Amino acid sequence: MGGPLSQRPLPPEDYRVLSLWHATAEDDWTPRAPLTGDLEVDVAVVGAGLTGLWTAHYLAEADPTLRIAVLEAEVAGYGASGRNGGWCSALFPASADTLAALPGPGGRPHGRAGALAQHAAMRATVAEVERATAAEGIDAHVARGGTIDLARTPAQLTRARAEVAHARAWDRGQDDLRLLGRAEADSILRASGTLGATYTPDCAALHPARLVRGLARAVERRGVRVLERTPVTSIAPGRCETPYGVVRAEVVVRATEGYTPRLPGHERAVVPVYSLVIATEPLPDAVWDEIGLARRETFTDHRHLIVYGQRTADGRLVFGGRGAPYHLGSAIRPDHDRDPRVHAALLATLTDMFPVLGRSRGDVRVTHAWGGALGITRDWCASVGLDRGTGLAWAGGYVGDGVATTNLAGRTLRDLVLGHDTDLTALPWVGHRSPDWEREPLRWLGINAGLRAMTLADAEESLTRRPSLVARAVAPLLG
Template structure:
């Protein structure tokens, strides 16, 4: 049964090699009761269940997953456990005040340590390396952005070091490096091992985790679930799957890019695809030429996001945006693979590291992430209905999911803590525009970032296009 799931990413492929068959757990086939129902078996849902059992071990928690744990972004992302948050500190300060922005930045930095600490305490072997993040500047406009980022960091308590060309190349020997930035607040890890391991910890604590079970309705005190038969895949057959009802006190929506599939949530977020490639394990002489000796995560200061890491088994895993947004927020398996984007990623790798010219790419994969209309992740609980939510991470979810889980657990157990007073708690993003405006706007923004990078290559000056579209892109 592992074959269809292991092909979703390098990370799930490695999990299968570890001996995890990726066989779906039994689905929900009868109505039941629970204290808390968590909709979604990714890291948001699993961390929420974990901290709920920390706060109140007596709670009956049920996690409902449509596919298998780690099927979504939690099993396919870039492996950056970072202090990044989709809304900048400046944006947070403008909306919530400077003290709130500083508190949010401190919470994100603490979360990097928390994730790795829990993994160690629970015996989850997920290849954690505290290497930090190096972001190189490869043009004059990129260097200007690096300097601005380093100068702004102390205001928010962020330790962002400005690197000259030699110091940047000492960490990442890419081509045309003029300088860069370095922050220690990031750990590289293997996300699918973290996610799958966390689910096992939860089951040992008595949390029920059901898979191949699709939530088709969320109401106060009630969740309606369809059981998807793992043998004949009733999703593709003509018959209607059997339905069950879970009666509960609280429901947590932890569905991220799949949120638009839920009734009434079509425009809550847009699913935008990010794709990745990974090389075969590289020999030491190649790594000597590239750097990343501390397994730093890395990027550069271009506008269209790219990201990478040196894996524990010596591969270079590299990803980026650029895949199109699909009409009416569609999420389909065929969108995980975009040959044009894979080719662009591989070409970018060669431009950064010519030493990879004869290296084989062994894995190509992708998946959707969720973007709120104001690019502001949020977490919250509507106490009148018992409905809670978290999401809108814009690709920064590997760590932010943990902060969300801790915060939701405090909210659901009526704890007034520093976490429940953070500025993203209770934030409500506006809905996205209806189609065709949504399709036109999102895809225009993606193309604008590509054009902005090209503009800067040609002119050597900061992009005019980027400045014009910046207000639309959070």
Template sequence: MSLWMSVLPPEAPRPPLPGDAEADVCIVGAGFTGLWTAYYLAVADPSLRITVLEAQTAGFGASGRNGGWCSALFPKSVAYLDRRYGRADALALNAAMESTVDEVGRVAASEGIDCDYAKGGTVTLARTPAQLSRARAEVDAAAHFGVELHLLTADEARTRVGATNVLGATYTPHCAAIQPAKLVRGLAAACERRGVRLFEHTRVTRLSPGRAETPLGTVRAPIVVRATEGFTPQLPGLRRAIAPVYSLMIATDPLPPAFWAEAGLARRETFADFRHLIIYGQRTADDRLAFGGRGAPYHYGSTVDPTFDREPRVFTDLHRTLAELFPALAAVPIAHSWGGPLGIARDWMASVGLDEPTGLAWAGGYVGDGVGTTNLAGRTLCDLIRGERSDLVHLPWVGHRSPRWEPEPLRWLGVNTSLRVMAAADAAESRTGRPSRRAALMSRLLGD
């Protein structure tokens, strides 16, 4: 169980699907994607019969396990989107992502969801010369497109995040730290208040036009939405649609004021650094430090299993990295450790869409940046389903179809090799201070 879920009071499980049913819209998955879609549909048209089917409980997957960054991050850079779709579309998607951060806060406030929302922005530290070079390049690229991203000096960066070996940083205001389990639980309740039917412990075994089949019954609906992210490969015919890659986290107990006087994060800025193997952290509302990162292996055949949520080696590495950033935490025990799968499309491009002839809709492939992106997906699906020709339905990720992942064993070799290359690149850059050629090659192979 994640820190986020463990600190909430127990909640009675919702009943499973009682049998065959009919709906106007059937949504598979009660994470952020499914719940945001249900919420906006119910607000826009209270007469709609909306059914949400969840294999476990609302927020069981990445929505209740993530790092709590409600950010404007999109898996593909503005530069990539510019090359593929043109500058106007690239900037429109970036602007939509930035406004989404505020939209999540607006809905949380209007629905009375206390999710510890704090829009302190994100500080991404540069702690080696190679990382500082990447920071400067990112700021230059952002300036080229008129995107807000600030370069901080070493002193400015340390004022915000009192980590070791800081040479500089970038800062964006477009991120809020949240308690994701509070948000997903509150969002589920807001949906139910508007008449959405939410059935838990109801695993969908097959999707087809007009049907979501479960062992307990079949829901028939003209619109069926797949909102299953890292669990997508468990559905027939979708084994190669998404690669479920695990991200793991650790968290301390509440830390004393003396620690925070040195560590900073006074506005609850989220933080990371410019290493290749991603890390991410936040100061929680109750003064814990929650910290996560990649490094857990991809499992053969896109297998997802609860035993994969715990990798002792990765938890040890995360604690070591955290102590390297904040030496005062070296002797502080880790109170919580957890993990779970996120979804990566073959081209690392998130997408949302509705196939009108079949009525099958989808959203996903967030590559770990889904807390904000799911909200944009939910609003976009709402407009697509209702036939609204809004600005959202013309954004460049709408209707995108990613290629399928390679068959095994190529998929297993490719994903795990990329993880090893990035880890080795970080080690080499720490030793030499020079940018890694292997990491640059891997980035080109990933198409960004």
């Protein structure tokens, strides 16, 4: 989401080259006014990504008398909130088993009921994002088509079956997740080599930059001050330091996600790992007739090295995935946003999945290629919380599953800040503290070894047609 420190202020016209989403947001990206001196508010939010803006939105809605300021190093939607894959899904980065084991009140595990409540809250959040965007008049090209997760090798089909069996063990019915045979999978999405799939209705494809920019305008209408090009250099109880003045507040919310390591004292809280994305030119109807995704379902497959895609409202394929290296010292730089090797691999994977892209008119044309840093905690578990003693609040560690989770975070922070005990504040992720990452160079070695292992695991399965031994060995290290 929005970062606390900026590498280099960009002129307004440059923001549109960050991604397809930035280029097509129908926004001129002119920065709002920065902070111009000391300021006193009730709530200061650091980061104008989806976490920060949803938090400001729900607080201002609940109590219009609150003085709220959102501080952003660049412009709202500059970071991952404006350049992700556009999946608003019920996915949560930690498993039900992990959530059940998290300690609750009195130190007792949250147990089965807590894990199920977290999952139910995530499912409801997809609908809440749809409702809230419509209520605020934000046209984010939302289409609730669900997600199809293909199995294209025998090993992937084994994982698909195991995933559904695990869901049934947690009382999740077919209305939540179901196994598809090849014919039913092909009726939704026709990819090469499909053996089966899983399907969940709990995902909406959307245009993330239109969402985050619309949300910034919505919170301003409610009286929230959005101060752009105002990097926060440190946070402490009751104050945020910036080059342009000090913002004092009873509550300070850290909503900085992958940019968090730039804040003093938070260098090892999360690691920024890059996910890279490509977008094709708009495809003709004849090609879409062969591919499918008639309801704009989002799609992936059961490989180990994550990929994700969607059909956009204007008929493009947007396709992304992991594979870019983690950079030593949690470095985030504009030149890390593009990696020709990874972008070429994404295109090769896309044309392998959909041969029609190469058959119809020669190689399909990629019009946009970009990337961005997402935030990963050491235990791969997102969290939200408020330390009532210090007034410091936080949310993040979404591991790439943040478009919906940020909304749940915003509503939960609203309740925490206002002192309301609700079903949301009782969820297992509330108040969870992830351990710090290892010091360098250990984390550089470990994270990049893990990324390479996932690539190797997929290659192993292609050869052996059995679940990867490499993946089984490293799974405990990768959440």
